[in-house]
Amino acid sequence: MSEHSGSKRLVVGAHYGLRDWLSQRITAALMALFTAVLLLQLLAGGRLGYDRWAGIFAQQWMKVLTFVTIVSLALHAWVGMRDIWMDYVKPVGIRLLLQVVTIVWLLGCAGWAVQVLWRL
Amino acid sequence: MAEDTKERPVYRNIHVTQIVGYSLPPAGMVSILHRVSGALLFLLLPFVVWLFDVSLGSEISYERFSNAFVAGIGFVPAGLIKLVVLGLIWAYLHHFIAGLRHLWMDATHSVGKQHSRVSALITLASSLVLTVVLGARLFGFL
Numbered sequence: 037m038s039e040h041s042g043s044k045r046l047v048v049g050a051h052y053g054l055r056d057w058l059s060q061r062i063t064a065a066l067m068a069l070f071t072a073v074l075l076l077q078l079l080a081g082g083r084l085g086y087d088r089w090a091g092i093f094a095q096q097w098m099k100v101l102t103f104v105t106i107v108s109l110a111l112h113a114w115v116g117m118r119d120i121w122m123d124y125v126k127p128v129g130i131r132l133l134l135q136v137v138t139i140v141w142l143l144g145c146a147g148w149a150v151q152v153l154w155r156l
Numbered sequence: 157m158a159e160d161t162k163e164r165p166v167y168r169n170i171h172v173t174q175i176v177g178y179s180l181p182p183a184g185m186v187s188i189l190h191r192v193s194g195a196l197l198f199l200l201l202p203f204v205v206w207l208f209d210v211s212l213g214s215e216i217s218y219e220r221f222s223n224a225f226v227a228g229i230g231f232v233p234a235g236l237i238k239l240v241v242l243g244l245i246w247a248y249l250h251h252f253i254a255g256l257r258h259l260w261m262d263a264t265h266s267v268g269k270q271h272s273r274v275s276a277l278i279t280l281a282s283s284l285v286l287t288v289v290l291g292a293r294l295f296g297f298l
Contacts, residue, residue, distance in 0.1 A: 086218035116194045145201045152209045
């Protein structure tokens with residue numbers, strides 16, 4: 037890991053985007069899995085009311101999968117939004133501000149969603 | 157040092173006003189809409205979490221949640237909520253299907269002109285058709 041930190045850090049070269057590229061795909065696959073699992077549970081079973089809806093998320097394994105999805109979404113959206121800021125916003129100060137706002141936005145939403153989930 | 161700090165020429169030949177006049181190939185449409193839908197989902201994220209919150213909070217808040225689509229909530233009319241949810245549905249579907257297309261292209265290397273054109277058209281069409289069907293259900297036409 038020595039080339040990733042310290043005064044001898046490698047600051048140029050390829051593969052810097054690989055981690056982002058891969059994490060965006062892995063998190064996407066996890067969210068797609070969540071979507072499929074939720075859809076299957078919604079389609080199976082009778083009329084949808086509060087009991088059935090809350091019952092889906094009350095199962096421990098569904099809570100874990102939903103939690104993984106929330107974290108995946110935050111990471112996925114971070115990579116995507118950072119790409120957008122890097123492409124369109126050139127002044128460094130404004131870009132930094134927007135990136136900080138993005139992180140706050142995502143962490144805030146993720147925390148709120150986890151709170152909803154664990155209240156069940 | 158003076159030469160180092162000399163202004164470098166910048167070639168930016170695309171201006172926002174010109175983009176409107178561009179005619180993109182289907183793959184280009186999918187690409188820019190992938191970005192637009194992603195940004196839209198990001199901006200609407202608090203709304204999604206709010207829906208998650210009121211629908212799961214309690215039986216009473218679930219009633220508020222379903223009533224929001226019938227009578228609105230607070231000063232927000234039901235029609236506006238449905239419209240935003242319709243936007244969410246399209247953004248989710250387009251982003252999801254365009255993402256599957258990415259994964260499929262990565263896995264099978266189907267990146268030729270013809271393959272990418274066909275898969276782009278399928279992506280655009282299927283997300284729109286599904287949006288229309290789900291939108292019809294949402295607005296009570298189905």
